[in-house]
Amino acid sequence: MSDDTALSRLRQLEAASAKIPVRDALAQPGRPGVSSIYIHIPFCSHKCHYCDFYSFVDSRDRQRAFTSRLIRELASLAPLAGPVQTIFVGGGTPSLLKAELWQELLASLQETYDLSPFLKGDGEFTVECNPESVSEELLGVLKSGGVNRISMGAQSFNPEHLKTLERLHNPASVPVAVELVRNAGIDRVSVDLIYAIPGQSLQDLEHDLRHALAMPIEHLSCYELTYEPNTAMTKRLGMGEFVRTPEELEIEMFELVGAMATQAGFERYEVSNYAKPGCECRHNLAYWKQDEWIAAGPSASAHIGGHRYKNVPRLESYLTGDDEGFAMIVDHEPPDPVRLVQEKLMTGLRLREGLDVDSLLENLNAANARRVRETATEFENLGQLERTEGRWKLTPSGVLLADGIAGSLLSVIA
Numbered sequence: 001m002s003d004d005t006a007l008s009r010l011r012q013l014e015a016a017s018a019k020i021p022v023r024d025a026l027a028q029p030g031r032p033g034v035s036s037i038y039i040h041i042p043f044c045s046h047k048c049h050y051c052d053f054y055s056f057v058d059s060r061d062r063q064r065a066f067t068s069r070l071i072r073e074l075a076s077l078a079p080l081a082g083p084v085q086t087i088f089v090g091g092g093t094p095s096l097l098k099a100e101l102w103q104e105l106l107a108s109l110q111e112t113y114d115l116s117p118f119l120k121g122d123g124e125f126t127v128e129c130n131p132e133s134v135s136e137e138l139l140g141v142l143k144s145g146g147v148n149r150i151s152m153g154a155q156s157f158n159p160e161h162l163k164t165l166e167r168l169h170n171p172a173s174v175p176v177a178v179e180l181v182r183n184a185g186i187d188r189v190s191v192d193l194i195y196a197i198p199g200q201s202l203q204d205l206e207h208d209l210r211h212a213l214a215m216p217i218e219h220l221s222c223y224e225l226t227y228e229p230n231t232a233m234t235k236r237l238g239m240g241e242f243v244r245t246p247e248e249l250e251i252e253m254f255e256l257v258g259a260m261a262t263q264a265g266f267e268r269y270e271v272s273n274y275a276k277p278g279c280e281c282r283h284n285l286a287y288w289k290q291d292e293w294i295a296a297g298p299s300a301s302a303h304i305g306g307h308r309y310k311n312v313p314r315l316e317s318y319l320t321g322d323d324e325g326f327a328m329i330v331d332h333e334p335p336d337p338v339r340l341v342q343e344k345l346m347t348g349l350r351l352r353e354g355l356d357v358d359s360l361l362e363n364l365n366a367a368n369a370r371r372v373r374e375t376a377t378e379f380e381n382l383g384q385l386e387r388t389e390g391r392w393k394l395t396p397s398g399v400l401l402a403d404g405i406a407g408s409l410l411s412v413i414a
């Protein structure tokens with residue numbers, strides 16, 4: 001697609017606003033209020049080479065304008081919400097937002113939304129942070145505004161591997177940042193790691209895991225490096241600057257993550273996520289179970305009333321496109337029960353708790369449901385999938401093949 005065609009398509013899509021799916025969802029009788037909110041803050045201090053999130057270095061200091069627009073959008077979305085149980089602020093680097101703007105944002109959430117579950121200790125409010133942009137002042141503001149979980153981007157504790165990723169923090173800053181979080185009285189910390197970085201050995205990964213698991217944390221996300229289209233990392237791979245990690249080593253790495261996390265008292269509850277018992281990320285579970293969530297901020301994706309859409313992924317358009325507070329949207333997909341089954345298969349099968357077979361298949365016609373069951377039986381016979389108490393769950397050998405198995409199951413849906 002030429003740049004002109006792509007731009008004109010984007011303009012066409014932006015002609016729609018989130019008001020349309022929101023009004024449709026609100027018109028559905030007897031619908032419960034949405035209990036999860038995602039907020040996207042797009043600012044970063046540097047663009048990491050593997051990153052395909054909407055994020056950028058803002059040389060024009062638009063944090064104030066962005067925060068005012070975000071508060072307005074959150075107010076327009078508020079009628080959709082019931083008592084809020086989970087909030088996740090991601091990005092970008094939310095810890096780059098100035099403390100006084102955080103104060104305004106947190107105050108507006110408290111005024112506009114029902115946060116009563118938090119008063120009963122039943123709310124989860126996560127903010128993603130980079131180790132070098134957390135400060136005592138910021139953490140104090142977050143804590144007083146109800147934030148009770150920090151997700152810290154560590155990625156690796158090896159300076160050379162961080163350099164390969166163009167992730168420019170000093171690994172020594174991670175434990176210092178985690179200690180600051182603890183001192184601020186924030187209850188929970190999650191750490192993100194990446195494995196299969198070019199040049200990384202099994203011993204290097206063991207070193208990363210040892211450092212991560214030695215910190216006082218309750219949650220670990222450890223994803224294999226993926227080469228997303230249009231990222232600098234993928235271009236460098238194409239130019240032969242480095243080679244991909246061999247598949248056999250990737251498998252050994254995946255197994256090492258599982259073994260070391262388990263030994264440290266963490267349980268795998270999703271293919272790439274581990275938690276101390278009871279410390280699973282409830283917000284991400286809502287995504288993986290395909291529950292509903294409200295989304296605010298440029299490029300934030302929402303799932304409400306069966307509609308799926310994404311806010312326009314461009315700050316300029318987000319700031320100027322304002323339809324009674326609602327953002328302009330792209331990639332809008334109206335409700336579709338078959339798509340919902342496909343999405344549940346892709347994300348639900350990755351969960352330790354698996355998928356409830358009958359409630360999953362009741363949305364398919366008889367022929368499709370039969371084909372999915374037959375395909376599942378093939379994986380059961382291979383020992384990669386099991387059916388227990390009416391749920392499909394991956395076996396230990398199936399966990400390695402989670403995406404392939406889900407892909408095969410959904411490929412037979414006509």
Ligand code: SF4
Pocket residue numbers: 043044045046047048051052053055091092093130153
């Ligand atoms: S800090 Fe996170 S969001 Fe920002 S560029 Fe790096 S990976 Fe992307």
